[in-house]
Amino acid sequence: MRLAQSSTATALAAAAAVSAASSSYDTCCARLAAALGDDIVTTTPFAETDYFSIQESSLVPACIVRPRSAQHVSKAVTILTTSRVPGCQFAVKGGGHTPAGGSANIQGGVTIDMKFLNATVLSEDKTSVAVGAGAVWNDVYGYLGDFNLAAAGGRNGGVGVGGLLLGGGISHFSPRVGWACDTVVEYEIVLANGTLVTVSGTSYPDLYRALKGGGNNFGVVTRYTLTAFPQGNMSVNTISYDVSQIGAVFDAFTDIAASPNFDPYVSLQTDLLYVPAAKAWSVTSSASYTKPVLHPEVFSGLEAVPSISNTSEITAVAALAAENPTPPLNWLFATLTFGTSSETMLGIFNALNGSLYDFNPAGGVTWSFAFEPLPSVMLSHSAATGGNVLGLEPEDGNGVILLVVHALTIYLPMGLTLTPTVLLVSALWPNSSSNDSVYRKGRDTFAAIKAVAERKGMLRKFEYLNYAGPHQAPLASYGTDNLDYLRKVSKKYDPTGVFQRKVPGGFKLW
Ligand SMILES: Cc1cc2nc3c(=O)[nH]c(=O)nc-3n(C[C@H](O)[C@H](O)[C@H](O)COP(=O)(O)OP(=O)(O)OC[C@H]3O[C@@H](n4cnc5c(N)ncnc54)[C@H](O)[C@@H]3O)c2cc1C
Structure with a gap:
């Protein structure tokens, strides 16, 4: 991008x-x-x-x-x-x-x-791909697609390989292969003292595990070697609903996310978008399937809900990931995880509506909320690949859901009328004067929805690092054992804490 x-x-x-x-x-x-x-x-x-x-x-x-x-x-x-x-x-x-x-x-x-370190090289036996840490996922999917292969990475091709893999990584293929970080075979990394080392399950195994979720606390990764697997085209269904259908959409979503036989080819996201200037909510499900099958049976419940539009196509992974350029915007991310429950989703929606309905700062703001299943089948892969530090176990239960809260501040010329459809492509007025009020509202709203999940007994401790906001503590959410482990490994390879003191950005261990 x-x-x-x-x-x-x-x-x-x-x-x-x-x-x-x-x-x-x-x-x-x-x-x-x-x-x-x-x-x-x-x-x-x-x-x-x-x-x-x-x-x-x-x-x-x-x-x-x-x-x-x-x-x-x-x-x-x-x-x-x-x-x-x-x-x-x-x-x-x-x-x-x-x-x-x-x-x-x-x-x-x-x-x-790191952007010029972006080479992608397939191994001779075609089971792994070495990727420069400055590559973006478009580079990887475009390259592997020519071999009918893929690797687990961002669903949006402009996202960096570097950051996504250090925080975990949710991919279209995650139910089949786990977190994207679980598919890293080898890291080439520059440590705090400047030495360049290769880290794998057999060489620096403690650092190998720490890098799977530990963020930028251990060094500068220069290259990742990832598992490559056969992958042809996939399908995607984009279904838009009127907000009056929201309960039915949450029910259909939950039926899929909570299934004890979660279909590993499913990649599902249900998004809510709210535009205070128009007092308009929109509801969309992006229902992808990582086989070239249109309208797979698993999405029949989502398709049965009366919709405004329902489009589907078979597409290459690279084409689906190709990101539309985004105009300059201020963004706020935050995340929480909760047990699968349609009732909790509805409670969260009501809390969002109550908190955001009348909030319309100078220049405007758009809120976006994405619900994604976190099925236990996805969590079952890490043990076989050296483990990670995320602190999630398959036994925690199927159908845990991540809620991503994005607030994007969009500045519109006065008098321009809005519809949710044009919103993301509207001309912008880049003025950051509303940042503080949006941050404050974001924190209050987040506290309100967290309280809903907690009251319903559904809140999980996990906060996904790659979706977390500056006010969150994702590393602590991995649990005390994992946090202690990360600190121990950091002390061993970076005794003076260079990647905390000298590299202040990112979520820090100390
Ligand atoms: C439009 C969009 C779509 C997204 N889609 C997905 C998705 O499908 N799945 C998902 O899991 N997440 C997704 N994310 C979240 C994404 O994973 C995180 O924002 C991630 O941190 C981005 O990585 P980056 O390299 O682009 O970011 P950067 O901002 O460049 O880096 C993120 C962090 O990683 C560190 N870092 C980056 N490279 C290195 C390196 N080589 N060595 C050491 N530290 C490094 C940086 O210092 C920084 O702290 C998405 C985000 C956006 C904005």
Whole structure:
């Protein structure tokens, strides 16, 4: 994805802040440029627009490092971590899709942008694929599709391989192969002291497990080797409903998600969209099936609910993942997990409606809520592949559901009328003045829906890191044993906590 240029005013203000930054960054950047060359290190501050959110693209680092090899990454990390110059904090950018500001970018610091490390190479026996950590999922699906293969990754092709795999990774194929991180055979990673190591089930096995959910707390991954599996075309049904059908849609969703024989070819998401300016809710189910079968029986309940539209197609994985360019927007993510229950979903909807109905900040906001099954069949794969640290077991029960809350602040010229359909493609007025009120409303609304799930006895502790908001603590949600384990592994490979102190972005262990 390429985002349009962020506003000149924002960039100039940020650049002015950079010019006042301490000279320690000038020294770090000069050392990096001397060691790696001007074609790898850009020392003229500028706003990188290649991020999903305005909160990220409006940050201006003192310099940007764009390594072309793992050795470049190793050199950069060595300079940044062993340099006696104080400060020199840095950020690591994969596909740039985490919305929270400072996750993969850093105001006045050093950003290592992995985007040129994006090679994909299939093994001779065609059972695995080595993927540069700066690739996005489009790169992987396009490449593997030519061999009638796929790997487990983001459903949206603009998402980065780098970040998705470190946080877990929900893919269309997850019921068949597990979390995307469960399919990583090998990591090539630069550790805090600059050494480049290969990590697998037999080499650094403790780090191997920690990387499966531990985020960016252990090093800079330069390459992932992923299991590749046969995959042809798949089908997708997109069904839109009037909000009056919401109870029936939740019932049909729950029948699928709660089934003790969850069909492993199912990839389902039910989305609610709310536009306060129009006081309009819309309800859509994206019902994908990872076989080329139109209208599979498993979706008959969802299709039986009276709909506004129902389209279906057989498509290649790469074509389905191809992401439409998104205009610059402010985004807020948050997530919670709860046991499968149509009644809880309805309670959550009522709480959302109560909280958001009249909230319409200057410039407008759109809210989006995605329900996804987290079936126990998906959780059953990790044990066979070295385990992960997410703290979820198949015995926890089938049909746990993730609720993703996205708030996207959309600025519309005054007087423009809205329908939910045009909303995401409308011309925008990128002005961040409503951020604070949206954040506040987001936190209040989140607390309200969490309370609903708790009251109904359905709340689960797990908060999925890749969907979590800045106010959440996903690593702690893995449970005390897993958190202690992650801290122990971090102390072993990064005793001074470089990836916490010097890399402030992302969810931290300390
Ligand atoms: C439109 C959209 C669709 C999405 N779809 C899915 C989906 O289908 N399934 C799913 O599970 N999630 C999905 N997500 C969530 C996504 O997994 C997370 O946002 C993820 O962190 C994005 O990874 P990235 O590399 O693009 O992000 P970045 O923002 O670049 O990185 C995310 C974090 O990972 C760290 N990081 C990245 N690369 C490296 C590296 N090589 N070494 C060390 N640290 C690194 C960064 O420092 C940062 O903290 C989606 C998000 C969006 C915005």
